[in-house]
Amino acid sequence: MRRALLLVAAVGLAACGGDDDGPVTLTLLTHDSFAVSDGVLEAFTAETGIGVEVARGQDAGLLLNRAILTKGDPEGDVLWGVDNTLASRAVAEELLVPYRPAVADELGFADLSPSDVLTPVDRGYVCVNADRRWFAERDLPVPASLDELTDPRYRDLLVVQDPSTSSPGLAFLLATVARYGDGWQDYWQGLVDNGVKVADGWTTAYTVEFSGSSGQGPRPLVVSYSTSPAAEVVFADPRPAEAPTVSIDGCFEQIEYAGILEGTNHEPEARRLVDFLVSTAFQEDMPLNMFVYPARPDAGVPSEFTSFAPEPVTTYDVPADLDERREDWIDEWTDLVLR
Amino acid sequence: MLAAAAPPLAFLAVAFVWPLAAVTRRALSTGALAEVLTDPGLRSVAWFTLWQAALSTALTMAVALPMAGVLARYRFPGRALVQAVVTVPFVLPTVVVGAAFLAVLPVRWHGTVAAILLAHVFFNYAVVVRVVGALWQHLDPRLDEAARMLGAPPWRVFTDVTLPLLRPALVAAASVVFLFTFTSFGAVLLLGGPRHPTLEVEIYRLTVARFDLPAAAAVALLQLAFLAALLGWWTWSQGRHARALRLRPASTSRPPRTRGERLWVTGNLAVAVLLLGIPLARLVQRSLQVGEGYGLAWWRLLDDRASTLGAAPLDALATSLRTAAVATAAAVVLGGLAAVAVAASGRLGRVLDTGLMLPLGTSAVTAGFGLLLVSGRLGLRGSWVLVPLAHALVALPFVVRTALPVLRSIDPRQREAAALLGASRWWVWWTVDRAALVRPLLVGAGFAFAVSMGEFGATAFLARRGTPTLPVAITDLLGRPGAANAGQAYALAVLLAVVVTAVVLVVERARRDGDGFW
Numbered sequence: 001m002r003r004a005l006l007l008v009a010a011v012g013l014a015a016c017g018g019d020d021d022g023p024v025t026l027t028l029l030t031h032d033s034f035a036v037s038d039g040v041l042e043a044f045t046a047e048t049g050i051g052v053e054v055a056r057g058q059d060a061g062l063l064l065n066r067a068i069l070t071k072g073d074p075e076g077d078v079l080w081g082v083d084n085t086l087a088s089r090a091v092a093e094e095l096l097v098p099y100r101p102a103v104a105d106e107l108g109f110a111d112l113s114p115s116d117v118l119t120p121v122d123r124g125y126v127c128v129n130a131d132r133r134w135f136a137e138r139d140l141p142v143p144a145s146l147d148e149l150t151d152p153r154y155r156d157l158l159v160v161q162d163p164s165t166s167s168p169g170l171a172f173l174l175a176t177v178a179r180y181g182d183g184w185q186d187y188w189q190g191l192v193d194n195g196v197k198v199a200d201g202w203t204t205a206y207t208v209e210f211s212g213s214s215g216q217g218p219r220p221l222v223v224s225y226s227t228s229p230a231a232e233v234v235f236a237d238p239r240p241a242e243a244p245t246v247s248i249d250g251c252f253e254q255i256e257y258a259g260i261l262e263g264t265n266h267e268p269e270a271r272r273l274v275d276f277l278v279s280t281a282f283q284e285d286m287p288l289n290m291f292v293y294p295a296r297p298d299a300g301v302p303s304e305f306t307s308f309a310p311e312p313v314t315t316y317d318v319p320a321d322l323d324e325r326r327e328d329w330i331d332e333w334t335d336l337v338l339r
Numbered sequence: 340m341l342a343a344a345a346p347p348l349a350f351l352a353v354a355f356v357w358p359l360a361a362v363t364r365r366a367l368s369t370g371a372l373a374e375v376l377t378d379p380g381l382r383s384v385a386w387f388t389l390w391q392a393a394l395s396t397a398l399t400m401a402v403a404l405p406m407a408g409v410l411a412r413y414r415f416p417g418r419a420l421v422q423a424v425v426t427v428p429f430v431l432p433t434v435v436v437g438a439a440f441l442a443v444l445p446v447r448w449h450g451t452v453a454a455i456l457l458a459h460v461f462f463n464y465a466v467v468v469r470v471v472g473a474l475w476q477h478l479d480p481r482l483d484e485a486a487r488m489l490g491a492p493p494w495r496v497f498t499d500v501t502l503p504l505l506r507p508a509l510v511a512a513a514s515v516v517f518l519f520t521f522t523s524f525g526a527v528l529l530l531g532g533p534r535h536p537t538l539e540v541e542i543y544r545l546t547v548a549r550f551d552l553p554a555a556a557a558v559a560l561l562q563l564a565f566l567a568a569l570l571g572w573w574t575w576s577q578g579r580h581a582r583a584l585r586l587r588p589a590s591t592s593r594p595p596r597t598r599g600e601r602l603w604v605t606g607n608l609a610v611a612v613l614l615l616g617i618p619l620a621r622l623v624q625r626s627l628q629v630g631e632g633y634g635l636a637w638w639r640l641l642d643d644r645a646s647t648l649g650a651a652p653l654d655a656l657a658t659s660l661r662t663a664a665v666a667t668a669a670a671v672v673l674g675g676l677a678a679v680a681v682a683a684s685g686r687l688g689r690v691l692d693t694g695l696m697l698p699l700g701t702s703a704v705t706a707g708f709g710l711l712l713v714s715g716r717l718g719l720r721g722s723w724v725l726v727p728l729a730h731a732l733v734a735l736p737f738v739v740r741t742a743l744p745v746l747r748s749i750d751p752r753q754r755e756a757a758a759l760l761g762a763s764r765w766w767v768w769w770t771v772d773r774a775a776l777v778r779p780l781l782v783g784a785g786f787a788f789a790v791s792m793g794e795f796g797a798t799a800f801l802a803r804r805g806t807p808t809l810p811v812a813i814t815d816l817l818g819r820p821g822a823a824n825a826g827q828a829y830a831l832a833v834l835l836a837v838v839v840t841a842v843v844l845v846v847e848r849a850r851r852d853g854d855g856f857w
Contacts, residue, residue, distance in 0.1 A: 059547070
C-alpha cells in the first residue's frame with residue numbers, strides 16, 4: 001500500500017515536474033464545445049511567450065460543478081464557458097477573481113456581463129429550427145413565432161429537450177418564461193396538447209428526431225441554435241446553395257463568459273489570455289469553430305453567418321428572478337410536461 | 340497467496356475508496372441524507388431502477404445463455420469471428436448505438452421501458468456469452484452424455500447437470516450485468532427518454548440542473564450501499580456453492596451433428612444477427628450516407644484535423660489504443676493477483692472480491708468528482724495516467740470474474756496429486772493453478788481491452804487535454820449540427836467496432852497457440 005502510494009506520487013511528480021521554472025503554460029478550462037483553429041493559440045504564445053493548454057471537461061453545467069468543487073485549488077487558470085443561465089451561480093460561489101479587459105469597456109460590450117469577474121466572450125441564440133423541405137413539400141408555411149407552435153396545423157411536429165438535463169432545453173424554457181410571463185404554463189399546456197415530444201438532450205433531438213438533419217428523423221421542428229442552419233451548409237458535401245433548415249424568430253440569447261479562476265498562480269499571464277480571448281484575432285476565428293457570434297461588436301462574422309444564420313430579431317434575456325425560481329420552473333415544467 | 344491481495348487492495352484504496360471518501364467529505368451532509376431518504380419521488384425512481392435492472396439481467400441471461408453454450412460446445416465455420424463480433428456492442432458508446440437503435444426502432448417504442456430493456460440486452464450480451472462461455476467450454480461433456488444415456492431429455496440435462504455446474508459463472512455474469520444495468524445512464528436517457536429516470540440519471544440531474552451536490556452525493560452513496568450489500572450477499576452465496584469440477588481441455592467442441600443441433604446453432608446465430616447485426620449495420624450505413632447517396636466522404640475526413648477535437652478524428656484511435664494497452668496491463672496484473680488471493684482465502688478474499696466489483700456500481704459523476712479531488716492532492720491533476728487508471732478500475736472485475744470461476748473449479752485432488760508426487764507448494768501452484776489461469780487471463784485481457792476502448796463515463800468526467808479517446812470523440816462529433824460531423828462520428832464508431840473485433844480475434848488466436856496445457 002505504502003509502496004503503491006509512493007509510486008503514484010512519483011508518477012505525479014514526474015508529470016508536473018518543471019512547472020515552476022521556465023515559460024508559463026496556462027490551462028484554459030472549458031467545455032466540450034470549445035474549438036479553435038490551428039495556429040490561433042500558437043500565435044498568442046509566439047507573441048507573449050505564454051503557452052496555453054486547453055482542458056475540456058464535459059458540458060457547461062458539470063464544468064461549473066467541477067470549478068465549485070475545486071474552489072481555491074482550481075484545475076486551470078482561466079475558465080471559459082459559464083453562460084448567462086449559470087453566471088449568477090459562478091459569481092455567488094466566488095470562484096473567480098475580478099478582471100475585465102479594457103477593450104470590453106471601451107467597446108461597450110462589458111455591459112453584457114452581470115459582474116466584473118466575468119468577461120463576455122461570445123453570444124448565441126437558442127431557437128426553434130425548421131426543416132424547410134418538409135414544409136415546402138406539404139405546402140405548409142414554416143411557423144413564424146413561438147405563438148404559432150401551438151397551432152393545430154403544427155401538431156406532432158416539435159421536439160424539445162428536457163431542461164433538467166439539457167442546456168438548450170433550459171434556454172428554451174427560459175425563452176417561454178420571458179415571452180409569456182406567468183402564462184408560460186398555459187403555453188406549455190398548449191404545446192403538450194399539440195403533441196410536443198421531449199428528448200433527453202440536443203443530440204437525440206437534433207440528430208435522431210429532427211427530419212432536417214442527416215439523421216432524417218420524423219419531426220420537422222426542433223429546439224437548436226440560430227447558427228445550426230449555417231452548420232448544415234458548412235458541414236455538407238457538397239455545400240448546398242441554400243440552408244436545408246431555417247431558425248424561427250423568438251430566441252433565447254445565450255451569452256458566454258470567461259473568467260480568471262481564484263487560486264491561479266499565474267494571474268498576470270491569465271489576464272493576458274483573457275485579453276487575447278476578446279481580441280479580434282480570436283473573436284473572428286470563433287464563429288466557424290464554435291458556431292457562435294463574437295461578443296466584440298467590431299469583430300467581423302463570416303459570410304456563412306450573414307447568409308444562413310442572421311441574428312434573430314426578437315430575443316429573450318435571462319429572467320431577472322432566475323436564481324430564486326430556476327428549480328421551481330424546472331419542477332413545474334416536469335410536472336406539467338412529463339407526468 | 341494472501342500477499343497477492345496487497346497490490347489490488349492498494350489500488351482499490353487509492354483509485355476508488357479515497358476519491359469516494361473525498362467527495363463524500365466535501366459534499367455530503369446528514370441533512371441531505373435524511374432529505375433524500377424521505378423523498379417519495381426518489382423512492383419510486385429507486386424502485387424503477389431496481390426492477391428494470393432485474394428484468395434486464397434476466398432477459399440478457401435468457402437471450403445470451405444459449406449462445407454461450409453454442410460457442411462452447413460446437414465448432415462451425417466462422418465461430419471465432421462470431422465470438423469476437425459479439426463483443427462489439429459492449430464497447431460502442433451509448434450515444435452512437437442509442438442513435439442507431441432509435442433510428443431502427445418503431446417511433447412508438449421511443450421513450451418506453453421496452454426500448455431500455457432491449458438496449459440493455461444488446462449492450463450486455465457479450466458479458467454473459469464471454470464470462471459463462473469461459474467456464475462452459477471446460478465442462479466435461481461426458482457428464483452431459485452420461486445423463487443423456489440415462490434417458491434424460493436435453494432440457495433435463497441442461498437444468499440438472501449443466502446449469503448447476505455453470506453456477507459460479509452464471510452468478511458472476513449476472514452480477515456484472517445487474518451492476519451495469521442498475522447504474523445505466525446513457526441507454527436509459529436516450530432510449531427511455533426523460534420519463535424513465537434511474538438513480539444514476541437523478542444524480543446527474545441533481546448535479547447539473549440543481550447544483551445540489553450534497554443531495555447528489557447522498558443518492559450516490561445510498562445506491563452504492565445498496566449494491567454493496569447485494570454484492571456481499573451474492574459473493575457469500577457464490578463461495579458457498581463453489582464446487583470442484585474436473586475441467587477439460589477446451590477442444591471438446593465438435594461440429595453440430597444432428598439436424599436438431601444444426602437448427603439450434605443456426606437459430607442462435609439468427610438471434611445474434613437480429614439483435615446485434617441490425618443496429619451495427621445502421622452504423623455502417625450512416626457512415627457511408629453522403630447527401631442523397633452513398634460515398635466515402637466522411638471516412639476521408641477522418642484524417643483531417645477537426646478543430647472541435649483539437650486533432651484529426653483518426654488520432655483518437657491512437658489515444659484509445661495507448662490508453663487501452665496501459666489499462667489492460669494494469670487490469671490483468673492486478674486482476675490476476677486478486678483472483679489468486681480471492682480463490683485462496685476465505686473471508687478476506689470475499690471482501691476483496693466484492694470491493695473490486697463496487698466501482699461498477701458507482702455513479703460516474705461521483706467517482707469522477709472524487710478522482711478530481713484526489714488527483715489534486717497527488718499532483719496528478721490533468722495527468723494522462725488518470726484515464727487508464729480509471730479504465731483499469733472498471734476493467735478489473737472482468738478479469739477477476741473470468742479467472743475466478745476457473746480457479747475455484749480446480750479439483751483439489753489435482754493439487755494433492757502434484758504434492759504427493761513431490762512438488763513444492765510453489766511448484767504445485769505453478770503447474771496447476773497458473774496453468775489454469777493462462778486461458779481465463781487472456782480472455783480477461785481481451786475483455787479489459789474492450790472495456791477500456793469503450794469506456795465513456797469516467798473518461799468524460801476527467802478533464803481531457805490533447806486528443807480524446809474514441810468514445811469521447813464520437814460523442815463530441817455527434818453533439819454538433821452538420822452532416823459531416825455525424826458522418827465522421829458514425830465512421831469512427833465503425834472503426835472502433837472493427838478494431839475491437841480484430842484485437843479480440845488476435846487474443847483468441849494467441850490463446851489457442853500459446854496455451855499448451857489445455
